[in-house]
Amino acid sequence: MISPISLLPFFILSSYLTTVLSQHGTVGRPCEVSTDCGTGNYCAGNKRCACLTTYVEIDSYCWRKINPGESGCTQNRQCESVWPGAYCRSGECRCANNQPPFRTRDGLVCLNYGFCPLNGNNPKFRIENQVQQCYGGADATCEAIGALAYDCICDSDDCTVNNPISFCCPSRAFACIQPPNEGYTPPGGGTTLNHWYHDPITGECRELKYQGYGGNANNFQTKDHCESYCKQTCSRGLPLYRDRTTGVKQEPVYCQGDQGCNNPNYVCTSMGTLQQCCPTYLHICSRNGAIPTEVYNTAGGLPSDYFDVGIPDGSGNTYPRFHYDSREGRCIQFSYLGQGGNFNNFLSQDHCEKFCSRILCSAGEPLKDSSGERNMECSPTGSSASACPSTHSCESTGGSTTFGGLGLKGVCCPRPQYVCKLPREQGNCGTYSNRWWFNAKTGNCEEFIYSGCQGNANNFDSYKECQDYCRDARSEPQCIQGTALTDSNGNFIICGGSTAASTTCPANHYCYYDGTTYGCCPTQAYTCSLSYKTGATCGPAVTRWYYDSTTRTCQTYSFNGCDGNSNNFATQQDCKDYCRVESCPDGGEVWKEPNGAARACTSNRQCPSTHYCTPVTTWTGTVYQTKSLCCPSKNFVCSQPRDVGVRCSSTRISRWYFNADSKTCTTFEYNGCEGNRNNFATQKACQNYCLSEACPPGTVVAKEADAGRLVSCSNPGGSGRVSGGCPEGYSCYSSPLLDQNVCCGASTELQSLCPTQSTPFISALSLQPMQCTPNVDGACPGNFFCWFSTASSSVNAFYCCRSPDSVDTGFCPPQLVPVPGDGGAQYRYCSPSAPANDAIQGCGPNRHCQFSTNLERYICCGLESDVRLPNVCPPQPANLVPVELAGNYRSCNPYARTGTPQSCPDNSACLYTGQENGFICCRVQLGGATEPKI
Structure with a gap:
C-alpha cells in the first residue's frame, strides 16, 4: 500500500520532514561514544552529539552536504553550506544565478566566469603583474609557467570551445595554507566584511576582517564554505591524482585502508566519510615539497636549494618563511617571493618543526643538542645509541639524514613513557582547536583546547592516534623529589596496591603512593648524600x-x-x-x-x-x-x-x-x-x-x-x-x-608509625610522613626524634616522631629512658653523628642519640631493659644503683686513692656485690632530680 505521505508534493514533504525531525533532533544529545549519535554524527569532547564535517546541522539533525552539480539534496542548506548562494532544485544542488558548476581536478566549484573560485581576480597567477594564461582546454595545467600547485580556470563553462580566456588559480590545497590576509581599504573608503580563513596550523576556520579589496585565495564568505572547502581535502599538499577517461585531465585517487595508493609518497587518509591518498610527512618536508618530480620537470626541474622561493608577486616584497632541510634535520628560514612554490613552506619555525618532526618521531620532536638548534646525533645500532637520555630512544631516520659525515643516521625521539606522562599544555597562541592528550592519572585520552603553538608532545590530532600511541604507557609515580625507579625496559616498578606485579623497593628507595599510583622513590637521606650529576x-x-x-x-x-x-x-x-x-x-x-x-x-x-x-x-x-x-x-x-x-x-x-x-x-x-x-x-x-x-x-x-x-x-x-x-x-x-x-x-x-602518645611529622608540602636516618644530626625537626617503625612496610622504616612535652620520661621519647652518664651523671651526652661504640660521644648498642628540648643537648636514650644494668648493689643503704662506664659496671678497688683510675667518682662508693662482678661503684639514685641546663 502506498503511503499518503509519499503522494505529497515535494516542497510540502520537505517541510513536513523538517518539522517532524526537529522534534527529536540528535545534535546536542548526551553520548559516550559516536555510535550513540547515529549517521552523520560523532560524540564530541563535551560528550554531546555533533555533526561530522561532511554534514550540516539543520533543525538539530545532521544532513549530508551536497556539492554543486550533485543530486541528493532536499534542503537548500545542504548546498549553501558547500558554496554560498547554492540552492537545491529538483533534488540537485545548483550554483547561484543558475550558472553551471565548473569542474576542477578537486571537484565541482561555483564561480563567476572570468574569476577564481575564491576572492575573484586577486589570487590569479601573475608574472610581472600580468595574468598568465594556461592552454590546452579542459586538459590544461599551469605547471609549464611555474604555477605548480594551481588549477587552470577559464571564463566559460566549456574551456574546449570558442577560445576562452584562461588563467591559473590556487588549487584547493594551496589556497587553504595561505596566511590570513585582510586586504586593504580603497582610497574612497569601504566596508569591513566578516569573512573566514582556514588556519593551516590548527586545521580550523577562523574569522577574517576583510577590508573589501586585495587579499589572497584563503578567503571565504561563510564558515560553512571554509570548512567544506578545506576540511575535505588533504591537510597539506595535493592529493594523488589519476587520469580521467573524459573531461578534466585528472581526479583524486580514492582509497580504503592501506589499499589503493600504490605510491610510497602517499598514504590513505580519512576526511569525513571519504578517504584520499594524501602526501606523507616525508614527501611534504622534502626538497619536492609534495610536488611530484615529474611535475617539477615540466617546469624546468627541482629547485637548486632545498626550498622553493616561488615567483615574485609583483609587489617587490619578500616574506619570511620556513622550510625543513632534511640534510640538517631542522627548519631553516628563507625568503619567499609571494607566489607559487611548494608545500615545504611554513609560516613559523614552530609549525615547521612540529609538522616535520613526524618524519623522524612518532610523537614529539627530536632532541636538540647543546646549541638548541640541531638534532642530537645517535646511531640506532652502534654504541652511540646510549647518547640519548633514558627518556628518549635512538630512532633511525631511514637514511634521510647524515650528521657531520659521521654516518650517524638516527635521532633521539621521546619514548611513549615520557610523552604520555606530560601534562596537558594549551600553549600560548590564540588560534584554538580541539586536540587529544593522554591523562596519565586516569589512563585515558581526553579532548582539550589547543592554542595553536608551543605546548608539548602529549598532543594528538585524534582520539585513535592518542590511544594507539599511549595504550601501553604506564603512568609515572610522582615522587616528592627525583624520579621513580624503572626496570630494564623503562617501565616503572610497582611496589604497592592490588597488582600481582607489586614488588619491594630496593635499598635507598621507599614505596610511595602519589594518590594515583605506587612507585619506588629515592629516600631523603639517599638524595642528600649523592654527588651532583650533570646528566x-x-x-x-x-x-x-x-x-x-x-x-x-x-x-x-x-x-x-x-x-x-x-x-x-x-x-x-x-x-x-x-x-x-x-x-x-x-x-x-x-x-x-x-x-x-x-x-x-x-x-x-x-x-x-x-x-x-x-x-x-x-x-x-x-x-x-x-x-x-x-x-x-x-x-x-x-x-x-x-x-x-x-x-x-x-x-x-x-x-x-x-x-x-x-x-x-x-x-x-x-x-x-x-x-x-x-x-x-x-x-x-x-x-x-x-x-x-x-x-x-x-x-x-x-x-x-x-x-x-x-x-x-x-x-x-x-x-x-x-x-x-x-x-x-x-x-x-x-x-x-x-x-x-x-x-x-x-x-x-x-x-601508628610512631610510639604511643606520639605522632609523625607530616610534611605540609607533600602530606607525607617525614622519613629520617638514625644518628644523623638534623635528621628531624626540633621536638621530633628518629624512630624505627615496625608498622611500616618500607625498607627505610625510620620516621620523625614528636617528642613528649612532659619531662616525666626523663627527656627521652615515649617508651625510652635516659642512659646514665659516667661519674654518676643522670644523662649521657652524645653526638648523633658519632659511632655507637665511641667511648666518649657514642651511646652503645641498642641505644639512640636523641635531642632533649629541655636540656637543649643530645642525650642517649634506650629501652629500659637495654639501658638499666641489673642492680647488683647491696640492698643497704637504700636506693643504691650501679655506676656505669661505657654500658658496663664500673669496677673499682676499695683501697684505691681518690682520683685514681681504680677509685669511684664523687657521690659513689666502692662496694662488694657478693657476686662475680666483685667490687663495683654504686651511687644513690637521684630520683626525680633534673640536671641543670648547660
Whole structure:
C-alpha cells in the first residue's frame, strides 16, 4: 500500500520532514561514544552529539552536504553550506544565478566566469603583474609557467570551445595554507566584511576582517564554505591524482585502508566519510615539497636549494618563511617571493618543526643538542645509541639524514613513557582547536583546547592516534623529589596496591603512593648524600642546585637537561628545605638580624608576629648545633605577594604561588633567584602547604575522601567528631587565611608509625610522613626524634616522631629512658653523628642519640631493659644503683686513692656485690632530680 505521505508534493514533504525531525533532533544529545549519535554524527569532547564535517546541522539533525552539480539534496542548506548562494532544485544542488558548476581536478566549484573560485581576480597567477594564461582546454595545467600547485580556470563553462580566456588559480590545497590576509581599504573608503580563513596550523576556520579589496585565495564568505572547502581535502599538499577517461585531465585517487595508493609518497587518509591518498610527512618536508618530480620537470626541474622561493608577486616584497632541510634535520628560514612554490613552506619555525618532526618521531620532536638548534646525533645500532637520555630512544631516520659525515643516521625521539606522562599544555597562541592528550592519572585520552603553538608532545590530532600511541604507557609515580625507579625496559616498578606485579623497593628507595599510583622513590637521606650529576645532554644546559654533604650547603651546577639523579633542585630554597639546611620545620629560613645572625628565642614573644619560636638544627661549620630560633609561619608565607625574583640563569622557571585574595594557587614565571617563600615547585605542593596554614608544624589539614574538599569543623580547639566535627587524630583550628575552620592533625594510620602518645611529622608540602636516618644530626625537626617503625612496610622504616612535652620520661621519647652518664651523671651526652661504640660521644648498642628540648643537648636514650644494668648493689643503704662506664659496671678497688683510675667518682662508693662482678661503684639514685641546663 502506498503511503499518503509519499503522494505529497515535494516542497510540502520537505517541510513536513523538517518539522517532524526537529522534534527529536540528535545534535546536542548526551553520548559516550559516536555510535550513540547515529549517521552523520560523532560524540564530541563535551560528550554531546555533533555533526561530522561532511554534514550540516539543520533543525538539530545532521544532513549530508551536497556539492554543486550533485543530486541528493532536499534542503537548500545542504548546498549553501558547500558554496554560498547554492540552492537545491529538483533534488540537485545548483550554483547561484543558475550558472553551471565548473569542474576542477578537486571537484565541482561555483564561480563567476572570468574569476577564481575564491576572492575573484586577486589570487590569479601573475608574472610581472600580468595574468598568465594556461592552454590546452579542459586538459590544461599551469605547471609549464611555474604555477605548480594551481588549477587552470577559464571564463566559460566549456574551456574546449570558442577560445576562452584562461588563467591559473590556487588549487584547493594551496589556497587553504595561505596566511590570513585582510586586504586593504580603497582610497574612497569601504566596508569591513566578516569573512573566514582556514588556519593551516590548527586545521580550523577562523574569522577574517576583510577590508573589501586585495587579499589572497584563503578567503571565504561563510564558515560553512571554509570548512567544506578545506576540511575535505588533504591537510597539506595535493592529493594523488589519476587520469580521467573524459573531461578534466585528472581526479583524486580514492582509497580504503592501506589499499589503493600504490605510491610510497602517499598514504590513505580519512576526511569525513571519504578517504584520499594524501602526501606523507616525508614527501611534504622534502626538497619536492609534495610536488611530484615529474611535475617539477615540466617546469624546468627541482629547485637548486632545498626550498622553493616561488615567483615574485609583483609587489617587490619578500616574506619570511620556513622550510625543513632534511640534510640538517631542522627548519631553516628563507625568503619567499609571494607566489607559487611548494608545500615545504611554513609560516613559523614552530609549525615547521612540529609538522616535520613526524618524519623522524612518532610523537614529539627530536632532541636538540647543546646549541638548541640541531638534532642530537645517535646511531640506532652502534654504541652511540646510549647518547640519548633514558627518556628518549635512538630512532633511525631511514637514511634521510647524515650528521657531520659521521654516518650517524638516527635521532633521539621521546619514548611513549615520557610523552604520555606530560601534562596537558594549551600553549600560548590564540588560534584554538580541539586536540587529544593522554591523562596519565586516569589512563585515558581526553579532548582539550589547543592554542595553536608551543605546548608539548602529549598532543594528538585524534582520539585513535592518542590511544594507539599511549595504550601501553604506564603512568609515572610522582615522587616528592627525583624520579621513580624503572626496570630494564623503562617501565616503572610497582611496589604497592592490588597488582600481582607489586614488588619491594630496593635499598635507598621507599614505596610511595602519589594518590594515583605506587612507585619506588629515592629516600631523603639517599638524595642528600649523592654527588651532583650533570646528566645527559638534551638541549641547552641550565643552572640547578644540589646539596653538598661535605660542606652542608646548597650549591649550583650546570645540568644538561636529562637524567642525572635526585639531588637536583630548581631553586636554592627547594634544596635547603628538602635537605634541611638551616631549615625550619615547615620550610623557609629563620629570622635574621640586620647583621645576619639568627635570632635566638625562648618563646614566641621574642619573635616577630609573622614567626614562631621552635628548635632548629644548624651547621656552624664544624659541628651541628640545635637552638630555638624564629621560623616563618605558613600564614606569613602564603600571604606574601607574588615575587618573580631576580634573573640568575638563561631561562625562567614555571612556579606556583598562593593568591591570598582568590585563595587559589596560580602559576608564574620565576627568574631563578631571591624572591620570597611563597614560591612552590608544583600546584599540588602550593595547595597542600597553604591550605594547612593554620595547622601546627608537623600536622596537616583533613580532606574529604571523595573530592579532596577540606573537612570543616565548628569548635576551634576541640578534637574528635563530637567536639568539632573532625576525624579521629585531628583537632579543630581557625584559619584566618581561608576564613574558615579546618581540622589539623594526622590520620590514625599515620599515627601508628610512631610510639604511643606520639605522632609523625607530616610534611605540609607533600602530606607525607617525614622519613629520617638514625644518628644523623638534623635528621628531624626540633621536638621530633628518629624512630624505627615496625608498622611500616618500607625498607627505610625510620620516621620523625614528636617528642613528649612532659619531662616525666626523663627527656627521652615515649617508651625510652635516659642512659646514665659516667661519674654518676643522670644523662649521657652524645653526638648523633658519632659511632655507637665511641667511648666518649657514642651511646652503645641498642641505644639512640636523641635531642632533649629541655636540656637543649643530645642525650642517649634506650629501652629500659637495654639501658638499666641489673642492680647488683647491696640492698643497704637504700636506693643504691650501679655506676656505669661505657654500658658496663664500673669496677673499682676499695683501697684505691681518690682520683685514681681504680677509685669511684664523687657521690659513689666502692662496694662488694657478693657476686662475680666483685667490687663495683654504686651511687644513690637521684630520683626525680633534673640536671641543670648547660
